[in-house]
Amino acid sequence: MTHSFSTPRRHVLRGLTLLALGAGMASASLAQAWPAKPIRLLVPYTAGSPPDMSSRVLATHLAASLQQPVVVENRPGAIGVVALQELLRQPADGYTLYCILTPVTTAPTLLPAQKIDLGKELQPVSQMNRIAxxxxxxxxxxxxxxxxxxxxxxxxxxxxxxxxxxxxxxxxxxxxxxxxxxxxxxxxxxxxxxxxxxxxxxxxxxxxxxxxxxxxxxxxxxxxxxxxxxVGPTRLPILPNVATLAEQGMGKIDTSSWDGIVVKAGTPRAIVDRLNTEIVRILDKPEVKARFVEMGMQAVSSTPEELGALIESETVRWAGVIKAANISAD
Structure with a gap:
């Protein structure tokens, strides 16, 4: 059977198509205009801590590639929640980044009164490192x-x-x-x-x-x-004579930690993709890799989806350990 559309319906379909095209163009335009001002990078640990050191290396290179200052702000406290709350108070516009790290994935379990939902509140961008x-x-x-x-x-x-x-x-x-x-x-x-x-x-x-x-x-x-x-799958190049626990017959146990970059959920995908592209490129630089090794860590990038899966799996994993050991935040 052949269907024919009435003139009003054609107008509606045409309008929806134009609306979708307009939204796509607006998103692309927004990404091209961003960043038009300095960017903040919130670190939930003190100056000189491992996440602070890696964040400052990234910020220096990111500022050069984006042609805008990237200012690191240390906001420690409450297993990363102090800095997280500051992120969530800001618009979802890509001008506030947050350095998420392993301890933050324990916050939903250790601080249930805060009702933290990392999956809903955050938009992952890229993993930044792995720390044995x-x-x-x-x-x-x-x-x-x-x-x-x-x-x-x-x-x-x-x-x-x-x-x-x-x-x-x-x-x-x-x-x-x-x-x-x-x-x-x-x-x-x-x-x-x-x-x-x-x-x-x-x-x-x-x-x-x-x-x-x-x-x-x-x-x-x-x-x-x-x-x-x-306590991980491989030896460290900087400590080559120290064997893993598994090599010494202790079974497979990996408590490596990691840092990553996220933004507030709802940030335009074009901005997320631009950030991801820049961060992946920066972490692949030989001088950045070498600097991370000097700091006792490995530069590791990811897709937004891979970081999201890591955050989810770590949240579940550590919740089990916390409950089994009856650990509280106090």
Whole structure:
């Protein structure tokens, strides 16, 4: 059967087509006009922290490629929620970026009253790096590898302490995951920052810590602590003689952390794509890769969809660990 459209219906269809074309042109025009002013990059940790260092490297190169200043703002507090709330107060226009990192994915579980929904509130742009975890111990501890360390923990249940930078932080979660897998007991001692926890590790007030490689590498290379293993799938080029836990028969456990760049949900896709293109290009530069290695991390980019999947999977993964270990944010 042949159908014919009435004149009014043709007008409606033509109008819808023009509307769609106009929206596409407007989005393209917006992307071409953006950025027309400085961009803010919110970092939910203090100056000098690993996410701050990587964000500043990215900001320098991003400013050069976009021909606009990219200003890093440190807004620590509440597992990243202080900075997150600042992002959500801003328009979804691509002028406010947020450095999301592993601890932020624990916020929905640790801070249920905040009703955080990362999937709905954020638009992923690109992963920025991957940071290995290194298990380090005080130099006086009579353990030189993972087998002797686990044997010591089993011989002295709850007599050894491990440090973290607070309840629910990656160092704490890594410790709880390790305790569960190896069926050992150790007391958790939370600190407010690395600057407080490291001196106590060096003085043997606490005996071990699951530390991000960016913090661990200088301490290991200076001989201040001993590295027993990499808590991830591969060795670190900067610590080539330190074997992974799996290589030492501890089973597969990966507590690597990561940073990424997101914007507020609703940001025009053309702007998201432009940001992604620039960030991927920057992270592929040899000098940027080398700088990240110097900081104890690996430059890693992604598509927006890949970062979104990572955020979702990490949120689910750490929620399980938090609930199993009965961890609270207090």
């Amino acid at each position: 975890t290194v298990l380090v111990v005080n130099n006086d501890l009579p353990a030189t590898d993972m087998k002797s360390f686990v044997a010591l923990l089993r011989a002295k249940p709850n007599q050894l302490n491990f440090a973290s930078t607070g309840n629910g932080t990656p160092a704490h979660l890594a410790g709880e995951l390790f305790k569960s897998q190896e069926k050992v007991q150790a007391a958790h001692v939370p600190y407010a920052s690395f600057s407080q926890s490291v001196p106590d590790l060096l003085s043997n007030r606490v005996q071990f810590m699951f530390m991000t490689s960016s913090v661990a590498v200088p301490l290991v290379n200076s001989g201040k602590v001993r590295a027993l293993g990499i």
